[in-house]
Amino acid sequence: MRSIGEMARDSGLGVSALRFYDRAGVLVPARVDPVSGYRWYAPEQLDEARLLARLRRAGMPLADIRLVLAGWSGADTDLVRGLLQAHLHRLELGLADARSEFSTLRAALDHRENPMTASPSTAAFRLSVPASALAAALDAVRFAVGADPELPMLGGVLFDVEGDALHLVATDRYRMAVARADAAGPGGPGAQVLVPAPLADAMRALLSGDEPVGFAVDGDRVTLEAGDRQAAGQCLAHDFPDYRRLVHLPSGRRALIDVPAFRKALETGPVRASMAQEGEGREESGASHDLSVLRVVDDGTVTVCEDGDDDPSNVAVNRRFLLAALAAGGRDRLVLEFGAPTAPLAIRRTDDETTFSLLMPVRLDD
Known part of the structure; x- marks a missing residue:
């Protein structure tokens, strides 16, 4: 039997995604501990989880995923092939529509007299x-x-x-x-x-x-x-x-952190896996990265949440990005400013509001 953490690691699905697919009745664990509620998966479910991860990356709707998994386990190849072909056709139509919209946007950009910001200055x-x-x-x-x-x-x-x-x-x-x-x-x-x-x-x-x-x-x-x-x-x-349009964020919950202690908590604390963000470079495309899930508790301190803590106010960020931002902050004490779970996390200095960094959060079910 595989634990939910082992299944997440081996299948490419995050722990929160596995919980979601359990609740949706798509990939139900073979056994759930009646006391702790901990999920356990049978060895043969790994292939189903990997198939599910592929379908998910391809953007297949949940209703179709459920049918593909049912057909796959029942060796109903005609059903599976039909569902795959139908979804591919939808994607091709969607891509054609997207190309048309982007062509319109490019034409609009070509006719704009002024770009978003001034072009590199030609004046000395x-x-x-x-x-x-x-x-x-x-x-x-x-x-x-x-x-x-x-x-x-x-x-x-x-x-x-x-x-x-x-x-x-x-x-x-x-x-x-x-x-x-x-x-x-x-x-x-x-x-x-x-x-x-x-x-x-x-x-x-x-x-x-x-x-x-x-x-x-x-x-x-x-x-x-x-x-x-x-x-x-x-x-x-x-x-x-x-950039000026991007840095004016509504004020959120502010927490003063001791950077050395917080860095240690990040480096040794629990993480969750997520697929690499596109901006991390081609050499890392498709690789997973570690997420730290953060929460501001009632006393104003920031905690690194344990796996299984799915409080909706939690904010997940790329741990490597956060560690780099803390180092770039250049102070032993910094302020973390949390907005909504979908809003950027701000890392600010206590003595200089003009120097700061912003990190985009990562959805836990991505």
């Missing part, structure tokens, strides 16, 4: 920024830079200049980080430039001490000068998403 300008401030800002956002080759506009750090403020921003769709550094420069309405990640890393390597460094843009070329050393290259010729 120069800023002076304390090396330590720029280093801290880069350290706070670098972890959130995207690596998906199909989304090159997310493969860098946005330098957003407005007056005497320089905001650095990075996102891979599933996480976003924003940091601010004081700068002396042209002032005025500001400018934006998207610095590719390798160049941003080369710039970071030059930043030591607290002496001002020069950050200059001339057309599509960007340069950082630190004393007699410099890092220079072309900026990315893409429009970065309008």
